[in-house]
Amino acid sequence: MGIKEFYSGVSPSTIVPSTATPPTRLSHFTIADYAVCVLLLVLSLAIGLFYARQGRGQNTVRHFLLANRSMGFLPVALSLLATFQSAVALLGVPGEIYRSGTEYWFLGCSYFLGLLVPAHIFIPIFYRLNISSAYEYLELRFSKAVRLCGTLTFIFQMVIYMGVVLYAPALALNAVTGFHLWGSVLALGIVCTIYTSLGGLKAVIWTDVFQTVVMLLGQLAVVIVGAAKVGGLGRVWDVASQHDHISGIDLNPDPFVRHTFWTLSFGGVFMMLSLYGVNQAQVQRYLSSRNEKTAILSCYAVFPCQQVVLCIGCLIGLVMFVYYLDHPLAPEQAEVSSDQMVLYFVMDILGELPGLPGLFVACLFSGSLSTISSAFNSLATVTIEDLIRPHFPEISEKRATLISKVLGVAYGVVCLGMAYVSSLMGPVLQAAISIFGMVGGPLLGLFCLGIFFPCANSAGAVVGLLAGLIMAFWIGIGSMVSSMTSSTVLPPHNGTGFLSHRNTTVVTMTTLMPSAVSRPTGLQRFYNLSYLWYSAHNSTTVIVVGLLVSLLTGGTRRQPPNPRTIYPVLPRLFAFLPRSCWDCLPCQGYSEEVSYKTDKVPEKISNGKLTGCGEEEVVVVVPEQGHIQGDHGHAFILHETSL
Structure with a gap:
C-alpha cells in the first residue's frame, strides 16, 4: 500500500491488464491547457532558483536542509x-x-488525535534534541545500530515508492487525456530535481505552498462547475x-470489515501518527x-486544512x-477504474472550458511534485546525517552542503529510474506500492518503543523492528497473493483486487466493493484485515516484541536512557510505588528532574563531542554507544539555548 493510499484511506494501486480500450473522448487538451501545465512547472522552477540565489553564500547544512x-x-x-497529498490521493478519494459512498469521510475523525499527539509529544522531543534527522533520535535513545536500521528502512521505503508516485498518475493521464506519458514523467522529475537540489528545504516548502494553492483551485473548479451542471x-x-x-x-467493531466508524476513526489514528509523528x-x-x-502551531494548522481537503475530495466524488x-455511462466506460473515472469526469465537465482541464492536470502535477520533492529532500538529509557524517565527522559544512545537493540530484536520477522500472513491473507494482505502507507501522512502533518505555533497550529495538517488518510483509504480501489467486470477478473483502482485461495496461487506484460471497476463514481471513489497521497491528508487534526482548536482556539497568528521549508516561504511572519496588524495575536511571520538558537543549553527539546550537562547544567524554546519561553518577551536560 502506498503512502497516499495508506495514510489517506484509499486502497492500493495496481497495474493490471485491460481488455477494453479506453473509450474515445470528445474533449481534448487545448493549447490553453498545455500552457497552464507548463506555467506550473516554470513557476515551481522559478521559486527554487530564487531561493537558490537568495541562499548563495550560506553554505551550511542547517541552511540547506533545515531552512536555517x-x-x-x-x-x-x-x-x-x-507532502502527502499526492496525485494518487487526488484521484483516489473521489x-x-x-464507488462506495461517504463512509470514508469518517477518516477525518482520526485527524484530531493523529495531530494532537505529534504536536505535544513527538515535536517537543525532536525539536529540543536539536536533531536534523528523526533517526538521530534512535541513536540518542538506543544505539548507532538502531539508528542505522531505521535509516536503511526509511531509504528502502522511499526509493521503492518514488518512481511509483511519479509514474502511476502519468499513466492514468495518458490513458484518459492523451497527455504524453514519458514527457510528463521527465518534466516532473527534472523540474523537481533542479529546484530541490539547488534551493534546499526552503525552496521545497515554498513550492509546496504554491502547489497547495494550485491543488485547491483545481479541485474547487471541478466542484463548482460539476455542481452547476447537475443542479447545485x-x-x-x-x-x-x-x-x-x-x-x-x-x-x-470487526477489524476485518474494510471501512467502519471504528476502523476509520481509531485505526486511522495510527496511520496519522506514523505520517505526522515520525516520518522524516x-x-x-x-x-x-x-x-x-x-x-506545534503548524501541526495544529494542518487539522482544518486536512478537513477542507477531505471534504472537497468527497464533494467531487458525490458530484x-x-x-x-x-x-449514464456506456458499457465500456463502466469498466474503467475509479481513478480514470475521475479524469473522464473532469474532461466531461471542463472540456468545453479551455484552460480548466489544464488546471486540474496542473493540480495532479502539483501533488506529484510536492511528494517527490519531499522524498528527495528527506532522503538527502538522512543520507548525509545518518550515513556519511557519522563516519566522516571532519567534513566541513561547505562540503557537506555540496554533498547534500549532489545527493538531491542522485535521488532524482534514481526516481526517474524507478519510474521506468515501474513501467515494466506489471502486477508486481502493487507489491512496490504496498511496501511503503508496510514499513510505516514498524517505524512508528520503533519510535514509540523508545519514547514511551524507559526499559526498552537496543537489543529489544532491533529485534522488535525486525519482528514488525516480518509481520507487515507477511500480512501485506499474503493479502496480495490471496487476492491474486481468488476469482478476478469477485474482489477480495479488503478492497485490494485486480480487474481482468485484455489489451492495454491501465492503473487502477480504485477501492472495490466487498463481495457478497461467504467470508474467508483461517489465514485467508487474517489476510483480509482492514488496511486501516495495518499500522496499529505492526507497530504493536514492534512494541510487544521489543519489550519482551528488552526485559529478557536486562532492560536498561546497566545503561539508563537519556531522560530527554523519554516521554514520562510510565514513570508517572509507577510513581506511587515505594522506592524499594522502583529499584526492582528494569529501567533504572530515569529521572524526570532532567526531562524533555526542561528549557535546556542537550547537545548533538559528534565524534565524542557535544556540540551546541550556538557558537559554544562543550567537550565531554560520551559513554558507550553514544548515550548521554542521566542520574546515578553519569554525566549529563546541558547547554542553555534560547528557543
Whole structure:
C-alpha cells in the first residue's frame, strides 16, 4: 500500500491488464491547457532558483536542509499538507466516494488525535534534541545500530515508492487525456530535481505552498462547475441520499470489515501518527520552524486544512456520482477504474472550458511534485546525517552542503529510474506500492518503543523492528497473493483486487466493493484485515516484541536512557510505588528532574563531542554507544539555548 493510499484511506494501486480500450473522448487538451501545465512547472522552477540565489553564500547544512530554522507556521503547515497529498490521493478519494459512498469521510475523525499527539509529544522531543534527522533520535535513545536500521528502512521505503508516485498518475493521464506519458514523467522529475537540489528545504516548502494553492483551485473548479451542471450542491446531497450514497455511522467493531466508524476513526489514528509523528519528511518540516511553538502551531494548522481537503475530495466524488446518474455511462466506460473515472469526469465537465482541464492536470502535477520533492529532500538529509557524517565527522559544512545537493540530484536520477522500472513491473507494482505502507507501522512502533518505555533497550529495538517488518510483509504480501489467486470477478473483502482485461495496461487506484460471497476463514481471513489497521497491528508487534526482548536482556539497568528521549508516561504511572519496588524495575536511571520538558537543549553527539546550537562547544567524554546519561553518577551536560 502506498503512502497516499495508506495514510489517506484509499486502497492500493495496481497495474493490471485491460481488455477494453479506453473509450474515445470528445474533449481534448487545448493549447490553453498545455500552457497552464507548463506555467506550473516554470513557476515551481522559478521559486527554487530564487531561493537558490537568495541562499548563495550560506553554505551550511542547517541552511540547506533545515531552512536555517527560520520558517513560520503557515508555510510549514501547507507544506505538511502538500507532502502527502499526492496525485494518487487526488484521484483516489473521489473515486472511493463515487464507488462506495461517504463512509470514508469518517477518516477525518482520526485527524484530531493523529495531530494532537505529534504536536505535544513527538515535536517537543525532536525539536529540543536539536536533531536534523528523526533517526538521530534512535541513536540518542538506543544505539548507532538502531539508528542505522531505521535509516536503511526509511531509504528502502522511499526509493521503492518514488518512481511509483511519479509514474502511476502519468499513466492514468495518458490513458484518459492523451497527455504524453514519458514527457510528463521527465518534466516532473527534472523540474523537481533542479529546484530541490539547488534551493534546499526552503525552496521545497515554498513550492509546496504554491502547489497547495494550485491543488485547491483545481479541485474547487471541478466542484463548482460539476455542481452547476447537475443542479447545485443541494440536489447533489438529495440525490445521493436517495440512492443510499450518504453513509451512516457503522459501529461494527470487526477489524476485518474494510471501512467502519471504528476502523476509520481509531485505526486511522495510527496511520496519522506514523505520517505526522515520525516520518522524516514531516519531522524535517517541524525542525525548520523558527521555534518549538511555531512547530506545534503548524501541526495544529494542518487539522482544518486536512478537513477542507477531505471534504472537497468527497464533494467531487458525490458530484461525479450524480452526474453519471443523469448521464449514464456506456458499457465500456463502466469498466474503467475509479481513478480514470475521475479524469473522464473532469474532461466531461471542463472540456468545453479551455484552460480548466489544464488546471486540474496542473493540480495532479502539483501533488506529484510536492511528494517527490519531499522524498528527495528527506532522503538527502538522512543520507548525509545518518550515513556519511557519522563516519566522516571532519567534513566541513561547505562540503557537506555540496554533498547534500549532489545527493538531491542522485535521488532524482534514481526516481526517474524507478519510474521506468515501474513501467515494466506489471502486477508486481502493487507489491512496490504496498511496501511503503508496510514499513510505516514498524517505524512508528520503533519510535514509540523508545519514547514511551524507559526499559526498552537496543537489543529489544532491533529485534522488535525486525519482528514488525516480518509481520507487515507477511500480512501485506499474503493479502496480495490471496487476492491474486481468488476469482478476478469477485474482489477480495479488503478492497485490494485486480480487474481482468485484455489489451492495454491501465492503473487502477480504485477501492472495490466487498463481495457478497461467504467470508474467508483461517489465514485467508487474517489476510483480509482492514488496511486501516495495518499500522496499529505492526507497530504493536514492534512494541510487544521489543519489550519482551528488552526485559529478557536486562532492560536498561546497566545503561539508563537519556531522560530527554523519554516521554514520562510510565514513570508517572509507577510513581506511587515505594522506592524499594522502583529499584526492582528494569529501567533504572530515569529521572524526570532532567526531562524533555526542561528549557535546556542537550547537545548533538559528534565524534565524542557535544556540540551546541550556538557558537559554544562543550567537550565531554560520551559513554558507550553514544548515550548521554542521566542520574546515578553519569554525566549529563546541558547547554542553555534560547528557543
